[in-house]
Amino acid sequence: MPISGRRRAISDNSAEYARLEEAPDPKELLDVLARSFALTLRLLPPAMGDHFARAYLFARAADTVADTDAVDPAARLRVLETLEDTATRLARGEPVTLEPAPLGPGGGPQERTLLERLPDVARWVSEMEVPARKRAGEVAVTLIGAMREDLGRFAEAGERVVALPDEPALEDYLYGNAGCVGGYWAKELAATSHRITGLDLQNMEQAGVRLGKALQRVNVLRDLAKDIRQGRCYLPESSLSAHGLEPRDLFFPDAHGPLRPLLDAQIAAAHADLEAGLEFFHHLPHRWLRRRAAAALPAVLAKRTLDRIEAQPERLLDAQDTIKVPRGEVYRILLRLLLLPPSDRGLARMVRGRRRR
Known part of the structure; x- marks a missing residue:
């Protein structure tokens, strides 16, 4: 969203x-x-x-x-x-x-x-x-x-690779760049219905924040190689160090091996955010077909992108490669959401997909 x-x-x-x-x-x-x-x-x-x-x-x-x-x-x-x-x-x-x-x-x-x-x-x-x-x-x-914080943090980017210091900084970044937008969607949608108030609105906002953070975490993973070449690393330096890596090591494809456990942890965190975000859709009436589709499409696309990342994580270090969902698949998902609108349970199945083992 x-x-x-x-x-x-x-x-x-x-x-x-x-x-x-x-x-x-x-x-x-x-x-x-x-x-x-x-x-x-x-x-x-x-x-x-x-x-x-x-x-x-x-x-x-x-x-x-x-x-x-x-x-x-x-x-x-x-x-x-x-x-x-x-x-x-x-x-x-x-x-x-x-x-x-x-x-x-x-x-x-x-x-x-x-x-x-x-x-x-x-x-x-x-x-x-x-x-x-x-x-x-x-x-x-x-x-x-969040933009001003990024400007200050990455002022020296280009001369060297600057990474976020730790996991709390990453969580703040995810909220400031996208989680807050999920909360904004919740407020805008609630403004069109007198039934979404009080605790329901609070829960919907929290779920929207988790959805927004999931989408941004997927972006962090997908854009890793390009960001590194701009001197920016959104993977925490503390986590990289724990795996024997420095931010500048991510220029090289052979860093994929030691990086894999960190990537797996971030992928799992994105899945957890998507799962928590499913609460968002419980508050949207089924008659809101188009509104449900507009809110659900980014979540489903994030899951499809995560599937591709999990299948070929080595692609994340290739700056010439971009992992994305083909346009034809995007249209098919949107048509599915509009023409055969899923129930909450069906929508959850679309977002969860089939986890790789």
């Missing part, structure tokens, strides 16, 4: 670039920036999909600041702090304004145009009703705080 989609590159001369500059509303802009996520949002009721689109664009703008060459590294933290202050005001229910980000010569057309359109992004989130604005602000505060 991501709030963000994978970035797609577009060329300066493409029709999509023109759409990016001229998109009159958040959903059209989202169609260009994150098409897969935009398709997922179409499964939701229009008002809810609109909330997610606006919240996504605000979070995506902050993520772009943290990660782009379009903003000078010395200015990134300052711009992020401005966005964090803005998110704090949103969390209080206040309308906000933003100026375009200060841009240097770098960055791609997507990044530059999104940062030039910060005034539009601020206007779009300010147009949300106050309760929805508060929810978007709350999750953005957490996300941007």
Whole structure:
């Protein structure tokens, strides 16, 4: 249940670039920036999909600041702090304004145009009703705080490989980058039903957090080799050391052997988070076919990706290889969720799958 989609590159001369500059509303802009996520949002009721689109664009703008060459590294933290202050005001229910980000010569057309359109992004989130604005602000505060922490931690990345220090730091990272988004989904879905309140909402939020953490842990494993080459290692240094490894050792495929027990532990933790996250779906009425499908699809895809990782863990150290679920399989899963909507038990079987022994 991501709030963000994978970035797609577009060329300066493409029709999509023109759409990016001229998109009159958040959903059209989202169609260009994150098409897969935009398709997922179409499964939701229009008002809810609109909330997610606006919240996504605000979070995506902050993520772009943290990660782009379009903003000078010395200015990134300052711009992020401005966005964090803005998110704090949103969390209080206040309308906000933003100026375009200060841009240097770098960055791609997507990044530059999104940062030039910060005034539009601020206007779009300010147009949300106050309760929805508060929810978007709350999750953005957490996300941007995690981004600022990453910027500080990996300031020297590139010169050497920097790893998270220990397991608690990894758990904090998983929550700040995705677990909080699972809780946000729970709140947005609960806002459409007067029956999801009190303890039910609390349990649903906790389950959403576990689902979000599972998805991000899968991303940590899948992107291991690419992150290492950017000087970042999200596997804890304490765990690597316990297996006789240093972060820089992960550049080399022969590290797979000593790394395997650590990978197995992370895979098991992802399975445990997915299992705990199944509670999320118990609170969604069966008549919410499209909402259940939108929330379940990322969980099922995470399980399918874990299956591939378990089958060929050595691929994780190959930066030229990406473990992912083929698009055709994604569509088949989505059609299964929509045309033959599973019960809670059936959905649990889809998420659990068949564990390898």
